[in-house]
Amino acid sequence: MRLSKVTLKRFKQFTDDKVHLRDGLTIVAGGNNAGKSSLLQALAVWEFCKVATVAEKGAEALTQDGLAPLGLGVGDDEFSPINIPTLNHLWTNLKSSKVPGVDPDGYTLAIGCWWPDESGAEKHLEFSLSLANDRLFVKVSESNLNDGDRVPVIAYLPPFAGISAREERATGAMRRRRIGEGLAGAVLRNLLLDMRLANTAKRDELAEGKSRVPEKDLVKLREEDPWELLQGTLREVFSAEILMPEFNEEYHSYIQANVVKGNVEGFKLTRYPKYKPRDLMVEGSGFLQWLSVYTLATSPAIDVLLFDEPDAHLHAALQAQMVERLSQLASQFDKQVLLATHSTEIIRTTPPTEILEVRGRSTPRFRYLVEDEQKVALMVGIGSDYAPRIDRVRKSKRVLFYEGKSDRDVLRALATVLGATWPTNVAEWQTSDHVKERKIVWRSLRSEFGDVRALSIRDRDDEPAATVDATLHDKNNGSEDGFTALKWRRRYIESYLIWPEAIAAASGKSLDEVKGELDSVFGFGTIDANWTKSDAADAFLDARAKNVLAHFGVKAAKVAKKMPEHAICEDIKTFLAALNDLSS
Incomplete structure (x- = not known):
């Protein structure tokens, strides 16, 4: 499931704009303050509004039959999808007040998403926001959804998502809520544990009645299974693996996820002499960023992935490699990926048709590139409001x-x-x-x-x-x-x-x-x-x-x-x- 169009009204730099999106991987690039991160943040806010609405009013509130004149209220301490000083920073020029004759109900900010369903019919859902007495009000302002229609799940990963020192087991609904709130890093161990448990179950199934998993099944498993792909990538890139001890909900309070490093030969990692596994929290930011990106990219619960400068903590040699693998994963797991970046290395190595340029002062505001020559404009800063x-x-x-x-x-x-x-x-x-x-x-x-x-x-x-x-x-x-x-x-x-x-x-x-x-x-x-x-x-x-x-x-x-x-x-x-x- 992918987004085909996004509409933005009075959200940050965008006064009244729309952008058409393509399948698979899209590199979002542009000058400073052009709106790259704001586009991703708008989608993160849309996901938050969806999750909050369902949590408070039920899934019916998203349908055309469930439209209501009043929205739900959210305090500034409850708003978590993106980090802003105050709630009025969501609005263009910080102005949330209504314009007479234009905004009759005071809901002055709107974010809408369009997507095709399984039959190809276009579905859409728009949320409008209002600010009163430092409290944010959210309501569904447009929808053609019917009861039972599937809605895309969006996950947003900021430049570096906070990973907690201790992480309790969370239900599927709670994990989806945390991701919708922009807190994907807070459930990283849960996602890893889900992947490992699914892998263990699959291996048990393949080995049933046999002494071991047949080689042909093992080859296929390593090519398709999210846990196998993650471990294989960590071995290749970082000479490391994730080691997850057994988790029993009866007496374990926190999920453990340790990193072990060693010499790699094929699919086998031999631990360095005297190396002690350590919690992933103590690893470098580059490793954690790669791990977060790869885990979300292979999670079956997520349709659309938003990565804001995931290359920021990576060596240049790993930046293009991450994008190449993300492109492969997007195709393999049928994901839509939007990745905002300033990296000239990523722009240089990405085909122009996969680059969405966000143009601060120009019309059209968004455009997919056509020729390699157009990438030069991005790399030298054309389009930046502050160059x-x-x-x-x-x-x-x-x-x-x-x-x-x-x-x-x-x-x-x-x-x-x-x-x-x-x-x-x-x-x-x-x-x-x-x-x-x-x-x-x-x-x-x-x-x-x-x-x-x-x-x-x-x-x-x-x-x-x-x-x-x-x-x-x-x-x-x-x-x-x-x-x-x-x-x-x-x-x-x-x-x-x-x-x-x-x-x-x-x-x-x-x-x-x-x-x-x-x-x-x-x-x-x-x-x-x-x-x-x-x-x-x-x-x-x-x-x-x-x-x-x-x-x-x-x-x-x-x-x-x-x-x-x-x-x-x-x-x-x-x-x-x-x-x-x-x-x-």
Whole structure:
């Protein structure tokens, strides 16, 4: 069972929005404050409203025949699906009051879910919320459900769900309530115990009348059983297993779930010498996050899984691996998974059609990506309401791509020496990416903000000198209308700073000492006016000037500030002219 559509009215960033959802795994991505987490939180609140309504009024209250004008009241101490300072933080701009003529009954916030039933007919259920005297009121405002219709079960896992030190055995109804309240971590051991008991029963069934489980049945069990899949993953990823002692409800008060680690060979884990099993509470946050995600993903009681940055406590190497396995589990166990993330590693490795972009200021507010190129916009922060660099591009429609902060500082210093004004209407974009990647970013910016023009400058490094001429245009990476690709003729920008007087002034050494060392150590015997020409000698074009400056213990920007005007190379002037054209 999956959700096909969600509608949101006055919930956090969403004033009146809807999003269509796909089957299986969806990566929810977008800029800061775009609404990724808010989308998941809205669904968590919807599940809470459903659970609370059923608990207080019965399942009939969800049907079209059970609609009532009055809702049920919830105190702020009873509201648990998401963590907020006060209940009015659920509303857009914290304004819960009704708008005359629009909200006649005072229920001003609404969250609705649509899903197809087994016959393909579309079902929907909407809850509306009101706030009065610091008390939250919830009612079913729309429904086409009939008695007996199945309603999706949603589980929300915050960035790190709290796992209690002690956990009592809970009934199925209580576990569902805890999950609906956003407290999945509080029943993790219960879910694990259910999985282990089901596995034990299945093994007993397969071994009935036999001395052991037949190999062909064991192979199938390991491929399909949730407990087997969980243990196999823990062995592979963490060299660990979950050990659960017997639980007897007659005399055991708390469920034990211990972690044991050791050497893994195939399906067998041999415990490390003298290793003592320990409660899962003492394990690292990455292990617990993975365990929580995997346990919920294989639980038969849950239809829709909401994971808010489950990668936050994982090493980058494990992030993409978790998503890959979640995708497999979603397909195998017929789950719908929404996973909100900032991880560029996850975005990079996920097919674009599985990525739902949440766009803070744009229309449409939600969109599934189509092309890999669109992922770049997410990774560089396009769509974020709080990205100063992006905001400058939005306003100026001009962007300078450069390699390092030192490069920018050198160019600014040389512009000052020449009496040139450094433009203030160009967004500066530091990146070590190649020109191809810079073009993708530029196309994304242009797609988002209109006619954006860009200038790219980078070092030649070890590329042949013939790949760039006196115009500085990069022959290997042609410019496009709106994008100018330049490259230094010399190996890198520091190669324009080998001027004895400037190095002497920056290092505190005498001019004679600097000239002598330039000659004896680096072979630069004569540095004169020819050095400033674009067509300089090969020794200057290929000079490893970073080593030269390091030898004298000086920073490039400090040398640049000491350069006399007549020593500044033609290439620098060519670049500054291109920058001036961009800014005009």
